Amino acid sequence: MGRQKLWQGKLGGLAIYAFVRQWMSTLDYQALMYDPATDPANEDYQPSMIFVFWHEYIPCPFYLRPHCDIAMLLSRHRDADWLCEAARHMGFRTVRGSTRRGGDAALRELARASRTLNLAITPDGPRGPRRCLAPGCIFLASKLKLPLVPFGVGYDRPWRMPTWDRFALPRPYSRARIVTGPRLHVPPDLDREGLESYRVHAETVLNRLSDEAEQWAVSGQRRQGQIRAYRRPRPAVRRAGHNDGMPSLSIRLA
Template identity: 25%
Template sequence: MKPFNIISNLKFDLFAFFGFWLLKIIFYLNKRQIIFQSNWDSAQLKDRPILICCWHGRLLFPVFHLHKEGCYALAGLHKDAEIIARIANKLGWKMLRGSSSRGGVRVFKELLKVLNNKGKVFLTPDGPKGPQYQLKEGIIKSAINSDAIVLPLSGQASSIWKIKNWDEFVIPKPFGNIVHIFGTLVDVRDYGSVDEFRLAIKNEMDNTQANVDAFFN
């Protein structure tokens, strides 16, 4: 990763500092509910690597729910990802930096090293720049090469700000309710073809997000 210059680095540090505290306060000021926590518990009992996934627009919910679980997170090298990567790092996430377009080979090797040691990695399969809700190959290859379990996780809040960009990025407003929901485990061992596995992941991610949205509709 090419380092940012001193001024850019200072700006990112300031944005990350204020963003960290602002989001931490917002999540603290919401009542939070966890649905299907047993799916997370079941995944960990299998003693295998875990790929945690959600659509890019909902990434704040896993970031603020699993930050004490010793997980890694994958983030791109572009400037848009820099602030959230630094915020996640402040929360306790161990960051892997790269994407299919920049640093892809290097970060894939790092990702497999973590997974092959039965690590837990969070990623957004439609990131870093879309198309929205379209599964990219990284999660498929990672699961197949490491025998990882895929576990969708999403979230929603009773009152939100929604950024009007490609992923419809969601930020909770304070003084409301937040729901985190774990989807059903998707095990690569249960599928006879890559296409079946890909479709199963997408369907479960879509279902998980639809289920959490239904709490507030």
């Protein structure tokens, strides 16, 4: 049974990977970037940062920024096994667990990963509520002294799945828009009130960016400063070539 589940996860992950590569390649991507230096595919990028975006738009960064030295935090729940395998094929490293529950050992593992990798978190995952930012990413940014980089994603009239996050499935050949915000610096060693204050602020910023990206995608209007977003790995990978299937980091946060 264990081997069967393992193969189911691998095949399911491969199917998700194929979907993301083929389906998402049909979209028209445009972006507004507050600071281009926060793009991990930019020549001037300086790691490490914590990227945050809503769970319903996971395929977009998967497709646009493969092999960019990003470790994505994914649940240890079985539902995330397929996603973890797909992320591996896309060149993402994965950290299995949740920032809702943690400990010194888990933070040490994340701290070690952040020395050479960026972190990516969907702060309303893995179970919601939808578009409500859990405090874990704020706590992590405070402890690791890393900036949060929020970005919103929007599709033109996507299909919505009957899931807790109303997962967005873009229509083929439709518009996809990305709006990135400024770095959010979280002071170290915040108390509970401080964490909540920054949590509310980050949630507000991320929702505003998401609303702006969605409205832009639907309108189809041209925006001053917009750039076409291409699928790109990090510069060093572009120069040297890359292999699919980067290893995963598996840590326990319980």
